[in-house]
Amino acid sequence: MPRPLSPAGLRRVLITLCATEIVSWGVLYYAFPVLLTTISNDTGWSRTLITAAFSAGLLVAAVVGIPVGRWLDRHGPRWLMTAGSALAVPCVVLIAVAPNLLVFTLGWLLAGIAMAAVLYPPAFAALTRWYGPQRVKALTMLTLAAGLASTVFAPFTAFLLDRLDWRGTYLVLAAILALITIPGHWLGLRGPWPSAKHIAGLEKTDQERAAESPPAHARTDDGSTPAQDPGGLGTGTRPRSDPARIVRGLPFVALVFALGLSSFTAFAVVINLVPLLIEHGIDTGTAALALGLGGAGQVVGRVCYPALTRLLGVRARTALILLATALTTGLLTLLTSPATLITASVIAGMARGLLTLIQAMAVTDRWGTEHYGRLTGILSAPVTVTIAVAPWAGAALADLLGSYTTAFVVLTAVGLVSVVFAMLSTPRSTS
Secondary structure, eight states: OOOOOOHHHHHHHHHHHHHHHHHHHIIIIIHHHHHHHHHHHHHOOOHHHHHHHHHHHHHHHHHHHHHHHHHHHHHOSHHHHHHHHHHHHHHHHHHHHOSSHHHHHHHHHHHHHHHHHHSHHHHHHHHHHHHGGGHHHHHHHHHHHHTTHHHHHHHHHHHHHHHSOHHHHHHHHHHHHHHHHHHHHHHHTOSOOOOHHHHHHHHHHHHHHHHTSOOTTOOOTTSOOOOOOTTSSSOOOOOOOOHHHHHHSHHHHHHHHHHHHHHHHHHHHHHHHHHHHHHTTOOHHHHHHHHHHHHHHHHHHHHHHHHHHHHSOHHHHHHHHHHHHHHHHHHHHHOOSHHHHHHHHHHHHHHHHHHHHHHHTHHHHHHOSTTHHHHHHHHHHHHHHHHHHHHHHHHHHHHHHSSHHHHHHHHHHHHHHHHHHHTTOSOTTOO
16 A cells, blocks of 8 residues: 655655646636737637637536546556646647647647546546545635636737737747646656545544544534534535435436536626626626636635535535625626726636635545545546637627627526525535
8 A cells, every 4th residue: 555645745745846837727727818809809709719719628628527537547647647737838839830720629629638637527536535634724725726717817818919919828828838837747746646445444533533423513404413524614524425326316417407507607697797897898808807806706705615524514604605606606796896896806706716616525525535536537527618608698698688688697507506406415414
């Protein structure tokens, strides 16, 4: 059985993933909404078709995510995430030099493979397995850091765009991606990969020890005492279960719909926020700043997450966060001045930050860690499909309905439906 990573090794892994996730999300995701309008104006390509190319890449990431999860369960993240970074760089270069929309779309399709290997799901799997019972704090730290991706890269992309064209901007971003993520993943993610049974055994030991003296304040939604949480944040371990049975159950299916619909709303807002603000007469630089400050809002929201886990059970906090995602989307349709829209963007970012943590811990909150990679891969695939479709759907709705404001009203309604599914997404034995 491989030895666990030392405390220094665990810190190295966490610091590495914090840095590489900021850069990967910044270059592969958050640069796009800033450059979207400029790309359309410069090339004459339809904004909806450009967004469809980006969405197609995300769709590829969703499909590839399932085998990625299985690979991670068996072999760990080092080779996979390094290869993903190495693929991402030429993909961004291809997008930058694309002479036509077909090549531009091909670049995003290939980038989708890279995104499946470098964005949140593999990073979450790495920390979940390596940190074991202490995973909650590590996952929280990662999402806090990665929440700054838009804060850093949206204004930075606008800064580059003021000095270069969109093609030059993407080339600079590709160079940054190469310099940080390829060596980062290769050097920072080295170490023995513990087996799932080993981690489950550690957590079972902790759970049995804690069960001797369960905390008086810990209660499930029906008033019973849940399993002790080794992470200290209300996300207890669960007995081992058959993953095939889990994925066929109502809670898992409802969870897929709840996270899928809410993510559809949240990520349609992210990609279409800059066009919405431009529609309201705000310049691209200020709109990019609003998008970036939304990333800061994500960090604030994630800082508040531990308090929510202490105050609310899994079902209640999932429903509350999904409701906040829907209502903040609606808030963006009611405001018109730059200051109030920027403020609303920050608040929407807070809800989006909490939503990411809900997704990151959805499996472990309900079914433990033994089949984390497999269950998360299955859960992430349809959720990532909705995230993939969301940018294009938001733009298409705006074209169909005549304005981004009206499109955001529809997105608000979709978010409200997700809350209904959230109420059904938790097994009876889980808080």
